[in-house]
Amino acid sequence: MFLQxxxxxxxxxxxxxxxxxxLTVVYRSTTIVSFGHGDFVMAGAFLTYVLVVAxxxxxxxxxxxxxxxxxxxxxxxxxxxxxxxxxxxxxxLALMSISFGFMLRGIARTVWGREVLPMxxxxxxxxxxxxxxVITGDALFIISIVAVLLVVFFTVLHFTDVGKMVQAVYQxxxxxxxxxxxxxxxxxxxxxVGAALGAVAGVLIAPISLLHPDxxxxxxxxxxxAMTLGGFGSLAGAVLGGLLxxxxxxxxxxxxxxxxxxxTAYLLIIAVLLIRPRGLFGRKVVVKV
Amino acid sequence: MQTATGTLSKRRRIFWLVPLIALALPLLTNPYTQFIANxxxxxxxxxxxxSVVIGNLGQLAFxxxxxFGIGAYASAIASTSLGLPWLATIPIAGxxxxxxxxxASAAALRGIRLYYLAIVTLAFGELxxxxxxHAGALTGGTDGLPVPRGRDFGLALSSGTVQFYVFLxxxxxxxxxxxxxxxxxxxxxxxxxxxxxxATASLGIPTSQIIVTAFMWSGxxxxxxxxxxxxxxxxxxxxxxxLTQLIVNFAMVLVGGLGSVVGxxxxxxxxxxxxxxxxxxxxxxxxxxxxxxxxxxxxMPKGLASLLARFSPIFQQRYxxx
Numbered sequence: 001m002f003l004q005x006x007x008x009x010x011x012x013x014x015x016x017x018x019x020x021x022x023l024t025v026v027y028r029s030t031t032i033v034s035f036g037h038g039d040f041v042m043a044g045a046f047l048t049y050v051l052v053v054a055x056x057x058x059x060x061x062x063x064x065x066x067x068x069x070x071x072x073x074x075x076x077x078x079x080x081x082x083x084x085x086x087x088x089x090x091x092x093l094a095l096m097s098i099s100f101g102f103m104l105r106g107i108a109r110t111v112w113g114r115e116v117l118p119m120x121x122x123x124x125x126x127x128x129x130x131x132x133x134v135i136t137g138d139a140l141f142i143i144s145i146v147a148v149l150l151v152v153f154f155t156v157l158h159f160t161d162v163g164k165m166v167q168a169v170y171q172x173x174x175x176x177x178x179x180x181x182x183x184x185x186x187x188x189x190x191x192x193v194g195a196a197l198g199a200v201a202g203v204l205i206a207p208i209s210l211l212h213p214d215x216x217x218x219x220x221x222x223x224x225x226a227m228t229l230g231g232f233g234s235l236a237g238a239v240l241g242g243l244l245x246x247x248x249x250x251x252x253x254x255x256x257x258x259x260x261x262x263x264t265a266y267l268l269i270i271a272v273l274l275i276r277p278r279g280l281f282g283r284k285v286v287v288k289v
Numbered sequence: 290m291q292t293a294t295g296t297l298s299k300r301r302r303i304f305w306l307v308p309l310i311a312l313a314l315p316l317l318t319n320p321y322t323q324f325i326a327n328x329x330x331x332x333x334x335x336x337x338x339x340s341v342v343i344g345n346l347g348q349l350a351f352x353x354x355x356x357f358g359i360g361a362y363a364s365a366i367a368s369t370s371l372g373l374p375w376l377a378t379i380p381i382a383g384x385x386x387x388x389x390x391x392x393a394s395a396a397a398l399r400g401i402r403l404y405y406l407a408i409v410t411l412a413f414g415e416l417x418x419x420x421x422x423h424a425g426a427l428t429g430g431t432d433g434l435p436v437p438r439g440r441d442f443g444l445a446l447s448s449g450t451v452q453f454y455v456f457l458x459x460x461x462x463x464x465x466x467x468x469x470x471x472x473x474x475x476x477x478x479x480x481x482x483x484x485x486x487x488a489t490a491s492l493g494i495p496t497s498q499i500i501v502t503a504f505m506w507s508g509x510x511x512x513x514x515x516x517x518x519x520x521x522x523x524x525x526x527x528x529x530x531x532l533t534q535l536i537v538n539f540a541m542v543l544v545g546g547l548g549s550v551v552g553x554x555x556x557x558x559x560x561x562x563x564x565x566x567x568x569x570x571x572x573x574x575x576x577x578x579x580x581x582x583x584x585x586x587x588x589m590p591k592g593l594a595s596l597l598a599r600f601s602p603i604f605q606q607r608y609x610x611x
Contacts, residue, residue, distance in 0.1 A: 033408075081587070085587065088590065091547070098536060099536065099539070099540075102579035105572075106574070106575025107576060109572030110571060214532075217532050221415060266415055273405060273408075
């Protein structure tokens with residue numbers, strides 16, 4: 001029971017980790033918290049759905065197209081809508097991301113209507129039995145994709161020249177500018193990567209859950225909870241926070257009450273910010289005055 | 290200089306004409322426009338409450354729909370369970386909203402600001418919505434809670450026209466109250482926190498408490514707006530207090546002008562009337578409000594209030610830096 005719960009928690013948490021990581025990438029590189037990111041996740045799932053169900057593309061190419069399109073949408077959003085108001089107050093930037101996400105949701109709804117539609121199953125991986133623990137094909141698929149993605153992500157970040165450049169901009173934007181890094185282009189790229197990572201999460205949930213235009217909001221909060229728990233702005237913290245949140249939801253649902261699954265994330269956010277605002281790995285966030 | 294500001298504030302007395310003109314409004318209109326006019330008054334308060342926190346205080350907050358819902362449910366519960374007349378539920382809704390404001394912003398006392406505060410308030414709002422859905426015995430769950438309109442102090446509150454006058458009186462009182470609050474020491478401290486929190490704190494002003502106070506005032510007036518909403522719609526549902534409501538409120542605040550009292554009224558009036566025409570198609574409302582906010586941010590970041598200020602200095606935002 002305990003192992004089984006942990007396993008489903010990790011598979012669910014892997015998706016949260018991805019969303020939290022995508023939020024962190026944007027936050028670390030642009031200091032903007034993307035409040036519309038849940039809708040990027042939804043849009044990724046939605047595009048995959050439309051390509052697979054309405055047009056009849058196979059799942060794998062459909063998901064790659066969806067991720068690429070979301071990357072471009074992220075870049076376009078950064079160039080067209082964020083750049084003009086970058087000098088302004090943070091409230092404006094947050095509102096810009098919210099309203100862009102809201103627009104995406106509206107577009108999905110005009111196409112989708114009010115119905116909730118399941119996507120046809122795409123992978124038929126046999127479940128694996130280890131003693132009394134069952135690993136479903138979906139869980140296996142999600143965990144392995146996310147694991148590969150994370151390994152690639154952190155390898156690029158820590159062991160390549162591009163990664164070192166990225167770290168340089170993270171450390172000091174001004175310093176990066178001085179050594180000739182095009183920070184504007186870097187911001188656009190980060191929004192693209194953030195949107196694409198969010199879209200990967202969307203693609204992964206598309207075949208296993210019911211899709212509807214509003215699903216972004218709940219995933220956004222899960223992402224925030226994961227980020228808060230892991231430590232705001234910490235990439236590794238986002239991943240760990242996501243996994244812990246997924247597991248915590250399963251435990252809370254099984255050992256206390258199933259309705260608690262929905263609010264574990266909210267309770268976690270409130271508890272972490274009241275008890276240890278910097279989370280597990282974050283720097284001190286409290287404004288000392 | 291003294292005389293100049295003196296005449297300016299004298300000329301601002303012209304604003305009292307607005308409610309006077311509004312008094313005549315129900316005589317001219319049909320029940321449908323009446324309904325919209327009532328909604329405008331409700332949203333004026335919601336927008337104003339929101340504007341105090343995000344405009345004057347300069348903090349990002351998502352708990353506005355939570356305060357709206359808390360007020361609506363407090364009013365509905367007080368009238369169904371306690372049998373109180375609707376008017377008597379108004380102070381209860383206001384106090385419940387203020388308590389909500391305290392809870393949503395309590396993290397500010399721990400030094401939590403901006404994005405973190407935004408995330409806490411977002412979680413608080415969603416938590417409240419979960420509560421409405423799951424505390425079925427108290428809130429009626431997804432079926433919602435009816436608001437009895439029979440019990441009142443001799444006022445036929447089921448009539449849209451009577452509602453309008455009651456709403457108008459409440460709205461005027463709370464708008465005047467907010468204007469006065471913003472002029473007071475607390476109000477100036479609220480704006481000082483937005484401009485420079487560290488400098489404000491160095492003057493010995495307890496900035497965290499100021500933030501909580503602003504949230505509580507916001508919760509108070511939005512809570513009362515919630516009670517009005519409960520009466521206006523006749524039934525309170527959890528779904529009325531979700532994220533769609535939130536973006537509509539954001540749009541109203543922005544279109545009117547962040548932190549401007551005149552702007553709050555303008556934004557609420559403009560955007561309550563318009564979307565009636567876009568509601569017919571699923572998704573159009575989201576696109577409409579999303580695009581409106583984006584366009585306003587790009588083209589007119591100070592909102593309609595700043596356009597009016599070009600015509601006459603009486604519309605200038607006294608509480609906003611240019």
